[in-house]
Amino acid sequence: MKVVIVDDHPLVRKGLIAVLASEEEIEIVGESEAVEDAKRLIEKTEPDMVIVDIRLGDRSGFELVENFSHLACRFIMLTSSAAEFDVRRAEESGAFGYVLKDSMPEELLLAIKMVDRGRKYFDQGLMEVLIRKEADDPLEKLTPKEREVLISLGEGLSNGAMAKKLMISEFTVKKHVSRIFQKLNLNDRTQAALYAQSRGMTAYSPPEDRGEERLDATGTKV
DSSP states (O other): OEEEEEOSOHHHHHHHHHHHTTOTTOEEEEEESSHHHHHHHHHHHOOSEEEEOSEETTEETHHHHHHTTTSSOEEEEEESOOOHHHHHHHHHHTOSEEEETTSOHHHHHHHHHHHHTTOOEEOGGGHHHHHSOOTTOGGGGSOHHHHHHHHHHHTTOOHHHHHHHHTSOHHHHHHHHHHHHHHHTOOSHHHHHHHHHHTTSOOOOOGGGGTOOOBOTTSOBO
């Protein structure tokens, strides 16, 4: 089984390599710390499995899962995040596994073996998140892209910055922002940012704290 490790912390990557090196059936074919480099590495090595963190600098490991959903390669998210949003997004994006970084090495190895057999493995402590009925949860009304925009709102990004980050047009960003306000019954970007924070999706810092221009509900400087 060929495995690629993607994490922006060198110590984590080295620790994973040390844990997996003792397994005869596992071959580490590469490691990476950034999304774009990881994309090239996956295309070059064609691994059977990728172990990837959710947070990769200012990018997301989910980008890799979604970009390579057409391949036979399977992804396990290895992360410190127990946030419901991340767990649900992992399932929706097609990840086969979700393991917390404070787990024992034996649990990660179990997850790898189960995923290799075509079965999904999500940290047992998070299973209730997946089986809980969420019909009344407003977040369930959002599309995956709208959730990404909501996270960006939580980060205080302007429409231009969001367009660049999510690789979509500013016009599309505005449409997503408008739909988010409507679906979540919010009035402005600050409310959206605070909502994202309350759901554990991101940490909010007001524009003035970052030394940036303030924006109105459409993303226009004020």
